[in-house]
Amino acid sequence: MDSQKTNELYERFSHLYRERLAPLESSKMAWGFQCGDGWYNLIHKMSKRITNLLNDDESAPAIAEVSRNNDGTLYITVRNPTLAIADIVETAKEQSRIICETCGYSPAFLRHQDGPQKGHVACGRCARHNAGRPNNKAPKRKSQRRRASDIEVIKR
Numbered sequence: 001m002d003s004q005k006t007n008e009l010y011e012r013f014s015h016l017y018r019e020r021l022a023p024l025e026s027s028k029m030a031w032g033f034q035c036g037d038g039w040y041n042l043i044h045k046m047s048k049r050i051t052n053l054l055n056d057d058e059s060a061p062a063i064a065e066v067s068r069n070n071d072g073t074l075y076i077t078v079r080n081p082t083l084a085i086a087d088i089v090e091t092a093k094e095q096s097r098i099i100c101e102t103c104g105y106s107p108a109f110l111r112h113q114d115g116p117q118k119g120h121v122a123c124g125r126c127a128r129h130n131a132g133r134p135n136n137k138a139p140k141r142k143s144q145r146r147r148a149s150d151i152e153v154i155k156r
């Protein structure tokens with residue numbers, strides 16, 4: 001996720017993401033949000049719902065990692081989650097199945113074909129936009145013809 005969006009989430013939900021300042025050995029939150037910008041709104045909503053349930057102390061639940069599962073969905077680790085918070089996180093994970101990780105459009109789904117979107121949840125537009133098209137405009141070989149005309153010159 002880009003740094004501006006990352007900072008917005010950190011500033012707005014400073015307490016929930018307090019492990020962003022922790023050393024990497026103790027929390028992966030120091031890596032930031034390891035996913036695309038398209039999930040910004042999803043993460044924002046989830047963070048807001050969790051923050052409403054948090055108290056101020058240092059033992060309150062904190063998010064320790066935000067990244068992506070092998071199946072392309074949102075991955076989140078929460079330190080000391082309550083049942084209500086675990087439920088909110090599960091809901092966000094479920095929603096990520098159909099929200100484009102790149103642009104936030106829904107419906108989207110996990111892409112399997114080779115290309116930059118492989119293994120990512122992507123909408124049709126992003127999948128098409130980023131799919132490498134076969135190069136049909138490869139320059140045609142003209143060397144044969146050139147060689148032929150060289151031969152003609154030599155013949156004269």
Ligand SMILES: [Zn+2]
Nearest residue numbers: 100103123126
């Ligand atoms: Zn998209």
